[in-house]
Amino acid sequence: MTPLLEVIGLERSFPTREGGRIRAVDGVDFTLSRGETLGVVGESGCGKSTLARLILQLVPPTAGQVLFEGEDLARLPAAALRRRRRDLQIVFQDPFASLDPRLRIESIIAEPLIIHGIGTREERRRTVATLLERVGLPPDAGRRYPHEFSGGQRQRVGIARAIALRPKLVIADEPVSALDVSIRAQILNLLADLKADLGLSYIFISHDLSVVEHVSDRVAVMYLGRFVELADAQTLYARPAHPYTRALISAIPQPDPSDRRARLVPPGEPPSPEHPPPGCRFHPRCPHARDVCREQTPALRRVEGGQGTHLAACHFAEEIAALPSPTG
């Protein structure tokens, strides 16, 4: 059976004002099965959001393919792509910016139904009422405008809009990072409930490993436009095979005051994606770097003896995976 989504060699570079090119996404491959949640984590600027936009064809790729149920989205004619969009939806990071301030909530949620010609006016009204209830908003919310709601409520509206078409895949691009910590769990639980009820698949993008850990089946770690590690969530957290992943995991705050374990914070900022370092892109910040890391770029490969399909782009992945767990 063809996977729901297959991403092959996806690349996107943007020209800079100085005439160079920033390779925001630089060769990403992965597959996503039906019903699966893939978490994508990485620092700001690593290309996570660009990856989301490439998959949704909101930004055309420079190279590579996005196969949705075996169909290359980039090759679809414009009208066919618009029809296909009902199967792929997105929840945006900023619930203030992603809702049109001039439209009532009911119009915002009904818009996907109108675009795809679903139902009569009366049926759409009922669908909107059902969706409002489903995402935990009061029935009278439909008559109001976005500015009358808090961030968490608006994000519920954004989620209602995304699931209105019963999509197969929802890309959640940092869906909770603009929200108060107290609201985050509610939204994450809502997303999890919807997944179970509607049989959704998610690509869940976040800079926060602790958020991704709870919702993902598999997790990909992104660094300078590439996946450096991809593994089952449990494996990744227990036995990370890439030094960058190790560092990220060690930096998750623990609610334990006696926690005295060392934080393996990588020194410095990530280098500019316009001038990535030669060899392994992480080597200038890597505590385990050796000569080979400065010369040869490690491929994303299977970790020998790893659990399931544990992939890592490190010359010494097996060695790193054998180190004591960073979570202590």
Added chain:
Amino acid sequence: MTVAVAPVPPLPGRPRGAIGRFVRHVPALVSLIVILALVAGAVFAPAVASLLGIDPLAEDLFNQYQPPSAAHWLGTDALGRDVLVRLLYAGRVSLLVGFAGALIASLIGTLVGIAAGYYGGRVDAVLMRITDAAIALPVLPLLIILAAVDLGKIGLPESFVRSGQAGVWRIVVIVALFGWTTAARLVRASALAVREREFVRAARALGASDLRIMATHILPNILSPLVVATTLAVGSVVLVESVLSYLGLGINPPTPSWGGMLQNAQQTVSRAPWLAIFPGIAIFATVLAFNFLGDGLQDALNPRRTRR
């Protein structure tokens, strides 16, 4: 899990919203009243004329150049016609030209500007170069030529050409032809900004067509500057009509317009200054009122205040 949270209730007290802000803008409120009075005077000109028992076209050569009096509140002109009634009738033409010219100019400008701003790239470059070219046209010589075009020769029916209507619509077309550039630039700049906002990206992700995005997401979000610009344009179109009519290129007698009345008054300005003063005041008041109204609307519709 479903946690229903009540929406934030609106703050109590003080008139809220755009209307509340507009009402507190005194010059704009006064201007709106002035404009409504002028429009009412124009609309009800025949009623006022019959109420005063005055035929607007009746010439009375025994009562030439009468200064304002109880019988003729604003005096009479060179043919003994009542100036007040003529002023009201002229207002019909001048205000119609003002509204129609400004609306059509804004409509053209909106279509050009929204296409340029939304599509960007080559479409933008071509449309904006056309706009630049339109701005660079030497207006007055072209106006003179356009005003001299024989409408009968370009295929319009004779009956239309002969009626007073033709002169009015000729001016409207001329004004729209030159006036759309302001709206085009404004709308383009606003559309360019709105296009980058995330809700537009969200609409595209939903599968919305370009036309739908422009109509339901871009246009409503650029409406306030557009309304302000159109309001301001009404005033300047009235002014342009006056200039053209003053130069004898506008609306031909006997159809009265404020500019036409000014032109008629110029030879006799020392003998009968009221013939120039009253149409002048009408033009001045109209232009000023529309400018204040535009300012008031700008404050009232200011999006930064609208979004609490």
